[in-house]
Amino acid sequence: MTSLVIIKTGDAFPEVVDQYGDFEQLFINQLTTALPEHVSLSVWDARKQGVPSSPTSFAGIMLTGSHSMVSEQEPWSEALKPWLVQALDENVPMLGVCYGHQLMASAFGGISDYHPAGRESGTRNVRLTQAGNQDPLFSMLPSHFPAHLTHAQAVMQLPPNTTVLAHNSHDAHQALRYGPRQWSVQFHPEFTPAVMHAYIERQKAALRDQGENPDALIHAITDTQAASGLLRHFLRFI
Template sequence: MKVGILKADSVLDRFQPEFGDYPDMFRAALGAAGGEGVTYRTYDVVAGVYPGRPDECDGYIITGSKLSVYDDEPWIHALEDYVRLLDDTETKTVGICFGHQMVAQALGGKTEPAPGGWCVGVHEARIVESIAAFDPPRERVRLLSSHRDQVSRLPDRARVIAVSDDCPVSGMAVGDHMLTFQGHPEFCKGYSRALLEYRKDILAEKYVRGVSSLAESTDETIVSRWMLGFIAGR
């Protein structure tokens, strides 16, 4: 199976020696979830690099980004167009954080700043629709979070698959070909802690809650397994 990574940002240089870049994180997370034989190709969409054809890979992952999907940037508009192409061709697509919000916006939904501001650390979401790829099934999953925007209106054809107290659209599906999550299954706790330290001043009291939450267990391996199964067509 070949997975394309639509890279919408880069990890800060100061963190890359220890944690790698976003494609490295996804390769590690999916590899730990049983994807040892998967091959990957990275497309730097910020630089305008895209697959020649959607079927160049079996499926795609849209990464997170420090920018917002509603920012007026040419590369963001181009990515919106490409998401619509992936939808039109019913190509398997997984969106994470910014990628989750991008799928919503590109298909007619809306993303806005979250009323509660930054959402950081470990957060639990309730699974309200369990699709075939969710094997093993779970009623709830905990993932590391780092976002201040959220999907506020679904696209017409989208279904909510996960909800949380902080983020009403924590997961979403479109048909049988698009699956998105607000949380970060690719993050490790070390990287999450580094981000919390980096943003300590702007997070204020949320910094303390975020750091404390890192003692909780997380389900990145389960969600990564779901992603693999989804792209594989299970």
């Protein structure tokens, strides 16, 4: 039995945890039915447990979102960077989400910081680049699809030798590939419409402050089966 490890980098809002589960549980909910018999799921909380054992001891790695900010360089987060570089060097399959996306880009030589246009929240359209349409993982998705998003920071400068696989009107770096089996996404493939709704409810004041209409964002929430499918498609590479 080999293990796909979910690196936990933060907690969802308490009301989300109570009703739907924490970030890692949202991943597990999407993955359980598609998990190969020979692969188990494990969770590693990097904030409490430190750096995991050698990346090659895992069949694959996923990194969750967080309410922390990569640019704040918290010690537990910085300690993960050399481990992520080692995982990339050893071609361990990886998929980072939101904070995980920004942390991977930062670890590999890019810059993650606050987006000058502010927060992006809600169900937004994401479009594949030409490279995305030809990518072994992202070519399994439609050329454009809705995805759930909630982030204030973004990958502002790409690492060397990184391929942009998807973008939208807010963020030029919605999905990236760093190596043969190493990807990251700014959007949340693990979110359900109910979780997205809860996030916008929590962020209403902040969204109004930047000129957004939270009620319109809630009304625009849709199902994101294509985006969610990314997690299950990733299992083919472990």
